[in-house]
Amino acid sequence: MSLSVDVFVVGADGEKQVLDVPEGCSDSAGFESWRTRVWGAPVVRSLGAGFFPVLADADLHLDPGQVPAFLRECLLLRENLDKIVAGTEPVRSTAEHRAAICDRLSIIEEAARRALAMGGGVLIW
Numbered sequence: 001m002s003l004s005v006d007v008f009v010v011g012a013d014g015e016k017q018v019l020d021v022p023e024g025c026s027d028s029a030g031f032e033s034w035r036t037r038v039w040g041a042p043v044v045r046s047l048g049a050g051f052f053p054v055l056a057d058a059d060l061h062l063d064p065g066q067v068p069a070f071l072r073e074c075l076l077l078r079e080n081l082d083k084i085v086a087g088t089e090p091v092r093s094t095a096e097h098r099a100a101i102c103d104r105l106s107i108i109e110e111a112a113r114r115a116l117a118m119g120g121g122v123l124i125w
Contacts, residue, residue, distance in 0.1 A: 003029035003055070005111045009120040010064075018123065027111070029124050030104045038101060043087025047080050049073050059125035067116045074109045081105075 004027045008016045021027045030038060038044070040056025051073050054060050062070050077084060081102060090097030108124065115122050 001032040003032060003034060003124055005029040005108050006123045006125075007111055007115040007118070007120045008123055009118060016121075019120070022114070025110060026107050028104060029108055030100075034104075038084070038088050041084070041088050043084055044077065046087075047076055047083070049076060052077065055124060059123065062112075062115075062122040064115070064119050064121045067112055067120075067122060070122065071109065071112050071116065074105060074112065078102075078105060078109075 006018045006021070006027060008018045011017055035055045039052040040054075045053050051060060051062065051066075051070050081098065084101060085094060085098045088097070088101075108122075112122050114120070
């Protein structure tokens with residue numbers, strides 16, 4: 001099982017509509033185990049992250065107004081990627097672990113930027 005990141009919009013009827021992932025994009029936000037091993041890890045919490053650690057206990061649901069702050073948190077993680085890699089246990093080599101985190105973070109950032117551009121929200125589930 002793996003985590004997915006999706007963009008949603010709220011329709012005129014107040015219902016959330018999860019959008020299809022655009023061609024050429026991915027929705028992979030990491031393995032299910034990353035809820036605690038990476039995104040909710042103590043090292044991520046120690047950086048002051050508030051959104052990603054939610055994944056340790058629940059799905060992450062970001063309303064449109066939260067997306068700019070979430071993108072800032074993504075930048076915080078990106079700027080501290082070496083600390084995150086050092087503070088989490090790799091499944092394979094350290095280099096592969098770093099690349100996997102970087103790739104998944106890029107996918108999450110891309111989804112958040114799409115959400116921001118259309119006034120939508122983000123789900124990681």
